[in-house]
Amino acid sequence: MTEQTFGRYPADTLKADGLRSAGGLAVTLGPLALVGFDAHPLVAIPLLTGAGLFLWLGLRTLGRQQTQYSLRSDGLGFQTNFVAAILRWDQITGVKLRYYSTKKDRSGGWMQLTLQVGRRRHSIESQLTGFDAIAARVAELVLERQLPVDATTQENFLSLGHYINPS
Template identity: 70%
Template sequence: MTAPASRYPPETLKADYLRTALGLAATAGPLALAGGQAHPLVAVPLAAGAALFIWLGGRTLLRGRVRYLLLPDGLAVEGGLFAGLLAWDRITDVKLRYYAVKKDRSGGWMQLTLRAGRRRHSIESQLTGFDGIAARVAALVVERNLPVDETTRENFMSLGHYM
């Protein structure tokens, strides 16, 4: 039996698209208004910022297309550039990180990174079904006695997955 497909919720994607649009307005907007007459000391940082926001928008677009299926033999990734199966028996490294937004460590998100050979894939906690995927990965770490760092161990424990 497989779990339902996991996707990034539209509200998360909308917020990222809004940040992309605002960032592009603040960086590419002034460049467009200058009409190619901006001094390089101004133009280069603005162009670099615009490139960063274009990358963010592209990443958000890809995240909106991808879906994950929790299967008995691995985690299937469908609909993205990195589609394929992350087979449980091929995973060699697991990291679970928490990124805080505020000083009191609230309002953050987690990022689960799985490595299978040269392939690496990261999933953020905004994904629907993230808890189920994290539970399966925690069980995998125990089953296969995979080495994890103390931060990863503590983060799994904060989700209720004891190792």
């Protein structure tokens, strides 16, 4: 297998997440800034907790913006400005594929592929360029190594056109 390098997550997806993060920080930290951070703890703690979550979303979005993936013969490579790593195929111990719907009729949403290596997990969302190729390789891996997967993961792979034998 030759190495296939994929781009990053689409800019429009990341832009929306960045705007959500900035808006959330403004809504949570804005009131605290207006009162000079002397708010009562019953008000300050929930606002600071919310601000922490929105900060995490912003940092996660920034990290996703910097990450580039490559499908390699020995594993799935990913690289940021600071870190380069490979999730080796022979070390993957678990696979989950989940669908998250944004509408009641399930017409909108995204998939999240989670690869487990020991206790560490790495998730990839379907907005990533090349997600289908990565999912196809992981489906082959599940069949080759007879990795245990749950019924939901089997159904989601099937919706992508990959049949995985029940384990």
